[in-house]
Amino acid sequence: MTTAPVAAREQELLDTVPTGLLIGGQWQDGAAGTFPVRDPATGEVLARIADASPEDGIRALDAAVAAQEEWAATPPRRRSDILRRAFDLLQERKEEFALLMTLEMGKPLAEARGEVAYGGEFLRWFSEEAVRISGRYGLTPEGTGRMIVSQRPVGPCYFITPWNFPLAMATRKIAPALAAGCTVVVKPAELTPLTTLLFAQLLIDAGLPAGVVNVVTTTHSGALSEPIIADPRLRKLSFTGSTPVGQKLIAQAAQGVLRVSMELGGNAPFVVFDDADLDKAVDGAMLAKFRNIGQACTAANRFIVHASVAEEFAARLTDRVSAMNVGRGTDDDVQIGPLIDDRAVAKADELVTDAVSRGARVRTGARALDGAGSFYAPTVIDRVAAGSDILREEIFGPVLAIATFDDEDEAVRLANDTEYGLVSYVFTEDLARGHRMIDRLETGMMGLNVGVVSNAAAPFGGVKQSGVGREGGLEGIHEFLETKYTLLPVG
Incomplete structure (x- = not known):
């Protein structure tokens, strides 16, 4: 750095x-x-x-x-x-x-x-x-x-x-x-x-x-x-x-x-179905999670991935995330800058530590970086268990946490299991399923097969809390x- x-x-x-x-x-x-x-x-x-x-x-x-x-x-x-x-x-x-x-x-x-x-x-x-x-x-x-x-x-x-x-x-x-x-x-x-x-x-x-x-x-x-x-x-x-x-x-x-x-606040679900184009899903995940170093209310907070594709999805993301350059943002090759302060670093680490203590697996990162500034390593963890704090609280940092589901109803239940409802992301090649998700997910905005939704010409806002x-x-x-x-x- x-x-x-x-x-x-x-x-x-x-x-x-x-x-x-x-x-x-x-x-x-x-x-x-x-x-x-x-x-x-x-x-x-x-x-x-x-x-x-x-x-x-x-x-x-x-x-x-x-x-x-x-x-x-x-x-x-x-x-x-x-x-x-x-x-x-x-x-x-x-x-x-x-x-x-x-x-x-x-x-x-x-x-x-x-x-x-x-x-x-x-x-x-x-x-x-x-x-x-x-x-x-x-x-x-x-x-x-x-x-x-x-x-x-x-x-x-x-x-x-x-x-x-x-x-x-x-x-x-x-x-x-x-x-x-x-x-x-x-x-x-x-x-x-x-x-x-x-x-x-x-x-x-x-x-x-x-x-x-x-x-x-x-x-x-x-x-x-x-x-x-x-x-x-x-x-x-x-x-x-x-x-x-x-x-x-x-x-x-x-x-x-x-x-x-x-x-x-937000607690955005990023849902990846078994029929998703994984190239699109991984590209979307990188944008939805690591834009602004993960410090965005629209950042994907919970990656809810079909069990049949979860391992491949996590492996591809780990390759991308582990190669990210961390440093002062003024350097042209830097992709991840510092978090806003030391409290943000401590909070990210606290959420990751809690998830790991409940059985989550660290794929890459999961640590504060030594030296000047408030840096946290870009992180991927998977096998995140139900009840983990990271599934309930907004992360606001470069931490990507993956949990799994088995069918559409379970995916909807997990996605809606929060008091927040700002934005959701859904990746599926099934158009009918995509339309069902528009109706079923309790968020004010949704990205269907895209990882960024913000646009000045579109209404930005959420529901619930x-x-x-x-x-x-x-x-x-x-x-x-x-x-x-x-x-x-x-x-």
Whole structure:
């Protein structure tokens, strides 16, 4: 593994990243001082940034509220043009954003470039949706009046974004809000705030008016968020993160009857039937498991494989996984970077150790790596027994765990045996069976013979304890719109 300190080109980029709070169009100091952002591959401090107090958070909401009326009245074409300029600027600066994400989050540079492309698509998609917000007009069935159904912006929004996709999770929330005519306050994750700060500057460069987007970074997330959520001027809360935190936020939002969007935990099943094309299944498994070093809510968590093909599937995967290069993501040949911190390494190791103690077999990996940074070896374990923690809890690391089944009903039962329901993956060459799985699996999304489902044009979200609401697609902008009905007399 290579864990070289920050190079000159990296420092040059870091020097361009704002380090303050963005409130009302101005970069400002935080009342709580500053805090460090570290490279998880080396432990080195990349930058020190402003630490917001609860009072800073309310000032950011003040700015969003002050800008709301004018932004809502801004013509849709102008909102669209600003989002499109932001998309174009992101394409021009894609290498800067990719490198910055690799530095603060650890993902390999190739994957960071992929996130820039994915995150940018939300800007382009919602720039197009901004001018397509519509309603309807018609006569009542009784003929006694005429109905006008219109859409209007929800109002000021508060966004809490996660550390694992620092650009895409920001654009996926901010772009539809801006397209709909809403102003926002964004609180990026403490571990990876730099990308959001640079993106906020890009929005300013694209011509976004002051106060429409405000960014507050903090080490006191709960203390900062609680008064913002309790403020009666706030009308929308969107959060991506763990289910326990989401449950607390929903409870807080209930006091003000806020609109909420929650993209919470996942425990994705990856089901391989006996008739599956194993070449496709193995390729899909590599994408579904090891994208973003396994640190994705959409990552396959439980590999449920027909007993007749489980050994061949595991052997092929072991060959691929054992050959993966591990190191600092800035190196071109690296496929697996560090986990976000030492706690993530400890959790991955704990889940693997529990599975092995219950009889699972280690095919490769299953250990933390020595040296600087928070690295865990890419791992394959099979023969995972029922009751193992790794089948119940989200792994969030490069660990692929295989259990087996004997028939379709058992596969469905095992796949649905979780309180989560974000995404599932199914590999079968039987079209009828594939359609049955669409109906039977309790998830908001499904990949049929594919290992990646995310697309800006598609609705992203889950069922059960994986959340409420949808981001992306035609559905995404409606999360930020209220429906208003007006009745006019006939004649």
